[in-house]
Amino acid sequence: MKILIRLPNWLGDVVMSTAFVNAVRQSYPNASIDAIIKKELSGIAALIPGLNTVYPFSKQEYKGLSGAFRFGKKLKAEKYDLFFNLPTSLSSTVMGWATGAGKRIGFTTEGGFLLLTNSYQKPVNIHRVDEYLSLLEQFTGKKITDKSVKLNIENASPVNNKQVLVNFNSEASSRRMPVEKAQTILNLLTSTFKNIDFKFVGSPKEAAFIEQIMDGVQNKERIQNLAGKTNLPGLCSLMTSSAAVLTTDSGPAHLANSVGTPTIVLFGAGNEHNTAPYNKQNLHILRYGKLSCEPCVKNTCKLYTIPKCMQLIDELLIIDTLSLYLPHA
Numbered sequence: 001m002k003i004l005i006r007l008p009n010w011l012g013d014v015v016m017s018t019a020f021v022n023a024v025r026q027s028y029p030n031a032s033i034d035a036i037i038k039k040e041l042s043g044i045a046a047l048i049p050g051l052n053t054v055y056p057f058s059k060q061e062y063k064g065l066s067g068a069f070r071f072g073k074k075l076k077a078e079k080y081d082l083f084f085n086l087p088t089s090l091s092s093t094v095m096g097w098a099t100g101a102g103k104r105i106g107f108t109t110e111g112g113f114l115l116l117t118n119s120y121q122k123p124v125n126i127h128r129v130d131e132y133l134s135l136l137e138q139f140t141g142k143k144i145t146d147k148s149v150k151l152n153i154e155n156a157s158p159v160n161n162k163q164v165l166v167n168f169n170s171e172a173s174s175r176r177m178p179v180e181k182a183q184t185i186l187n188l189l190t191s192t193f194k195n196i197d198f199k200f201v202g203s204p205k206e207a208a209f210i211e212q213i214m215d216g217v218q219n220k221e222r223i224q225n226l227a228g229k230t231n232l233p234g235l236c237s238l239m240t241s242s243a244a245v246l247t248t249d250s251g252p253a254h255l256a257n258s259v260g261t262p263t264i265v266l267f268g269a270g271n272e273h274n275t276a277p278y279n280k281q282n283l284h285i286l287r288y289g290k291l292s293c294e295p296c297v298k299n300t301c302k303l304y305t306i307p308k309c310m311q312l313i314d315e316l317l318i319i320d321t322l323s324l325y326l327p328h329a
Contacts, residue, residue: 001028001031001082002031002032002034002078002079002081002082003018003024003028003029003031003032003033003034003080003081003082003083003227004034004035004036004038004075004078004080004082004083004084004096004099004101005017005021005024005033005034005036005083005084005270006036006083006084006085006086006087006088006092006095006224007035007036007038007041007045007086007155008085008086008087008095009055009089010037010071010171010251011039011041011044011232011251011252011255012250012251012253012275013128013255014037014038014041014044014048014085015044015149015150015151015251015254015255015257015258016129016132016149016275016278017086018049018134018148018149018150018151018258019129019130019133019147019149019278020031020084020086020133020136020279021035021049021050021051022049022050022085022146022150023133023146023302023326024050024084024136024146025049025050025146026144026211027136027140027142027144027148031081032052033050033051033052033123034051034052034053034054034055034078034080034186035048035053035054035055036054036055036057036095036228037054037055037056037057038056038057038059038125039056039057039058039167041057041232042054043231043232043233044151044232044233044236047151047152047232047233047236048151048152048174048201048231049150049151049152055071055075055191057095059126059203060122063257064091064111065090065091065094068092068094068095068096068098069094069098069194070098070284071095071098072094072095072096072097072099073097073098073099073230075098075099076099076100078099078100078311079100080100080102081101081102081103082102082103082104082105082228083096083099083101083104083105083134084105084106084136085104085106085107085112085116086106086117086132086135088106088107088109088112088122089112090112091116092106092112093101093106093112093113093116094112094115094232095150096115096116097115097116097157098315099141100294102117103117103118103120104116104117104118104324105117105118105120105135105139106118106119106120106134106178107119107120107121107122107240108120108121108122109122110113110170110253111317112316114223115281118139119228119305120134120135120138120139122134123225123326125273125274126274127257127273127274127275127278128274129147129273129278130147130271138282144169147270147278148279149254149258149279150259151236151255151258151259152257153236153237153240153259154295154306155238156240156241157237157240157241158241159241159242159243160242160243161242161243161244161326161327162194162195162196162197163197163199163242163243164189164193164196164197164198164199164223164242164243164245164246164322164326165198165199165200165201165239165242165244165246165247165252166183166186166198166199166200166201166239166243166245166246166247167200167201167202167245167246167247167248167250167252167253168182168200168209168210168248169202169203169206169209169210169211169248169250170248170249170250171250172269172299172300172301173212173301173307174268174269174296174300174301174309174310175248175249175250175267175268175269175270175299175307175308175310176297176307177208177248177266177310178249178306178307178311179212179213179216180200180216181310181311181313183213183217184315186198186213186217186223187218187219188315188316188318188319189318189319190217190323191217191218191219191225192221192319192328193322193326195327196222196243196326197222197223197224198222198223198224199223199224199226199238199242200213200214200225200226200227200229201226201227201230201235201238202222202224202226202227202252203227203228204227204228206227206228207226207227207228209223210225210227210262211225215312219299220237222289226238226277229230235252235255236255236259239252239255239256239259239261240259240260240261241301242261242263242276243255243262243325244261244262244263244322244326245261245262245263245264245327246264246268246275246318246322246326247263247264247265247266248268248310249265249266249268249270249275249276253265253276253277254277256277256299257278257279258277258279259279259280260273260281261282261305262282262283262284262325263277263281263282263283263284264275264282264284264286265284265285265286266286266287266310266313266318266323267285267293267295267296267305267314268287268294268307268309268310269286269294269296269297269299269301269309270295270297272285272287272294283323286313286314286317286318286321287309287313288308288309288310288312288313288314289315290312291309293309295309309325
């Protein structure tokens, strides 16, 4: 049997979909499992257990619905038996239809269900991991009990107990740490943990935001900006060798959690019951939690412009939580 999975379009969602890939492997142990992934995220695919061939998909090269159709049609000769569509977009459904897979399985959204052979209602108010798994459960009629979100890191370096990774970025401004608050937190971190080095991570476009934070902080000799200096596999390796990762609600939070690094996630607009990192061991979710608008689940803060839910997070609580993993001076 040949199976093709269209993976989600966001880093955190791709990490969460590893449980789905694992479950497909368990359900079809003799199958060949391939995947389509957004080209910008293709570096992470090699770390997902259970995948054979991976097809990077570029929206710039294959634009619109016609581009999605052309990309899918290229895979028609592979004669897939099953196509699982994890994104809910019409374009991904068109792509699956173009592959000519015997059965095309996805959620009933955006009208694309007309191109699916098996469409199911997407459950609400459950975690994203369980949402993905429900698609397979509804198709096979079997309950999934092994729900593991994991990336495989080979030849991981030993843990450096004097290194902490920091990510204050997010694609959504409502989940991003305001600059002044970031500086306050960083000053407290470096003054409390005097023998610890703090390394910022992020994409190339986020490097300037990090430099803005670093312009107003103390103890700069123990702070490093690594934004844009690591690829996704390299970032995962860096995480496995760090004592902890302090991060906003973003893709790196899921990466750190999936490789087993202690992860402290600062939540604002996002709903942790739906999109927090899935593995509970060494995971700490921190939020202010006293505003009536939390969580708004919006990408921008409509009430305060600067997200007050992030601005009011208790930095002493951050220190106390990191203290579980770091030696004091």
